[in-house]
Amino acid sequence: MVDDERWKARFRAARVSLPGWADDAPHRSIYRSNVTGTWEIYAWDRQSDERRQVTDRPNGTWMGTVDPSGEWIWWFADTDGDEFGVWRRQPFGGGGGEDAPAVAGLQASYPSGLALGSSGLAVVGRTTEAGNSVHLCRPGQAPETLYEHAEDAHVAALSEDESLIAIGHSEHGDSRHMALRVVRQDGTTVADLWDGEGKGVYGAGFAPVAGDTRLLVNHERRGKDELLIWDPVAGTEQEIVLDLPGEIGAEWYRDGSALLISHSHEARDELYRYDLATGDDATSNGTAGVGAVALTRIDTPRGVIGGMTARPDGTVEFSWSSAAEPPVIRSTSGSVVLAPPGPAAPSSVPVEDVWVEGLAGRIHALISKPEHGTGPFPTVFDIHGGPTAQDADSFAPAVAAWIDQGFAVVRVNYRGSTGYGSQWRDAIEGRVGLTELEDIKAVRDWAVESGLADPARLVLTGGSWGGFLTLLGIGTQPDDWTVAVAAVPVADYVAAYEDEMEGLQAFDRSLFGGSPTEVPDRYRESSPITYIDQVKAPVLVLAGENDPRCPIRQIDNYLARLAELGRTHDVYRYDAGHGSLVVEERIKQMAAEMAFARKHLDMP
Known part of the structure; x- marks a missing residue:
């Protein structure tokens, strides 16, 4: 007997995101939570422990931040999930202060970055049909256009003293491998950073110290995500070379003396503290000396770090989960930082790692089996979106629901996924979808040959890019799959390009090597x-x-x-955007997916 309440309880369990906090008032934090049944923004005063719901909208709210002063909460207001709207703000304490547009004079757009300063200055990135723009918004004054270009661009960072603005851009025509430009408030360029074709650089924040012009940058000069510190004013670079496999991300400690490192390797994460040289050991395009740095591992459980932040007192807060255990917000002080009300989500089963030989190298897959029974199992291939994303050892209520129904679940980090180097990520360019499906098929064949999967009961499913691969898979590999469930997919690529948001059009041009008009055969060959x-x-x-x-x-x-064509199909429509932030709606969708699969697999 399938316990429907168990899988539903995982969706209904209250969850909270890692709290963000005001730089100048660290006790003032905001976070997201689904405690009301819809994901909304909440304010939390750590001194009084007072918590307040900030937003309340039928289809939920996802994007929000608190300004450095701690006086204002900003949140993005779109219409029913269409991602097109304006930033609004309200006082941190509420107290009768009504929501109002945060910047008068800026029309609705897709958001493309936001940076806030202690003085009240805001730098707002926007994307519209006309292209991309960045606006300098001083308190009480009309917005000033700081940057505009037809190609994709975003606000990357604002320096602590607000004199420098970093803009990520793709003026070279490749939004998958962006460049950086640092400008002053008057729009004059301080410096540019670009590593050339096929190698992106991304701003990760200026040093949080007044007068410090160092910018933390992610780069991929050696074929994977790594770090450097760039001073666009001094014209120096300091590469951070770590003897760690996998990929690296980071943020600053509050005093600017160290970096909080996130290390991602084979679908799991760990944290380190990296102490920077006390002397000026950086040279132009040089590497820090071995004796000038110290790398210290921070003790975290095996699993995935969903977010991290270094507090002013030096402690680190992070969101953690594993496939078996639901998320929790932890601190290196040993405490749970923020616990949602009510019972925790029921646990699930741990994942197993499998490496399968593919046409272009070993493919990493995560396998989850039902707690009872032996294979071959009815098996779900749950394909991740992105494509610049990866499946990892993190808690996923949807995966756990399939397992509760007696299915094995296989998740494949196909070529195109992050976490396995730039070459693996970029291997899909020019042959989109078909490359990923070669890897998925290799793992599919392994699952059948190993006795894990019943070849007569194979479900191909995924959302977004995973939905695209699902529809492309059942068309190009029709004999390999028994049932398909595609959520918010690309189904007709040319029509999708015509109607999608402008940032994704730029992404598609980079991925395919042009627009559907310029390379029509590539879009046709990749369209479900x-x-x-x-x-x-x-x-x-x-x-x-x-x-x-x-x-x-x-x-x-x-x-x-x-x-x-008379093909067997069904459709589930809902009044939202690229997914739903409403818990009961997600449960309805999950129930529909599993009922459809069970019906067409003749499972009671």
Whole structure:
């Protein structure tokens, strides 16, 4: 007997995100929570322990921040999940202060970065049909356009003294490998940083010290994510070379003397403190000397770090989970930082790591098996989105729900995934979708040959890019899959390009090597609708009516063609965007996915 309440309880359990905090008032924090059944923004005064719900909207709110002074909470107001809107703000304490547009004079747009200063200065990035722009917004004054370009761009960082603004841009035409420009408030350029074709650089924050012009930068000069400290004023670079496999991210400790390092390797994370040289050991394009640094591991459990922050007292707070255990916000002081009310989500099963030989090297997959029974199992291949993302050893209620239903779940970090180096991530360029499916098929064949998966009961599913790969998979590999469930997918790539948000159009041009007009054959070869005549598997499509990423018209095109061909299919529509922030809606969708699969696999 399947315990429906157990899997639903994982979705319904209250959760909280890692709290962000005001630089100048560290006791003032904000976080997200689903405690009301919808994800909203909350304020938390750590001194009084007072918590207050800031936003309350039918389809929820995801983006929010507190300004450095701790006086204002900013949040992004879109319409029913369409991601197009304006920043609003309200006083941290509420107290009768009403929400109002944060910057008068800026029209609605897609958000493209936000940086706030202690003086009340805001630097706002916007994306519209006209292109991308960055605006300097001084308190009580009209916004000033600081930067604009047709290609993708975003606000990357604001220096502590507010004199320097870092802008990530793709003026060279490749939004997957961006460049950096640092400008002054008058728009004059201080310096540019670009590592050339196929190598991106990304601003991760100026040193949090007044007058300090060092900018932390992620780069990929040696084929994976690493770090350097760039001083655009002095014209120096200090590469941070660590003897660690995998990929590296970081943020500053508050006094600027050290970096909090996140190390991602083989679907799991760990943390380190990296103490910078006390003397000026950096040279232009040089590497810090061995004796000038110290790398210290921070004790964290085996699993995934969903977020991290170094507090002013030197302690580190982080969000942690594993496939078996639900998320918790921990501190290196040993305490739980913030606990949501009510019972914790029921646990699930741990994952197993498998490496499968593919056409371009070893493919890493995560395997989850039901607690009872032996294989071959009915098996779900749950394909991650992105594609610049990865599946990891983190808690996933949807995966746990399939396991509770008696399915094994296989998740594949195919070529295109992050975490395995730049070459692996970029291998899909020019042959989009088809490359990823080669890796998924290699793991599929291994799962059948090893006795894990029943070849007559294979479900291919995923959301967003995973939904795209699902529809492309059942068209190009029709004999390999029994049932398909595609959530918010790309289904007709040319129509999707025409209707999607402008930032994704730039992403697609970088991925395919041009627009559908410039390289039509590549889009045709990668579009699920091209292969729809070959589809055999019953398919369920879930679609958001207001989705700017995988718009509804191109999904309707695919569904109409399925109907013309007489293929077995169903559709679940909902009034939101690229997913839902409402817990009960997510439960309805999960129930629909599992019911569809069980019906067409003749499972009671």
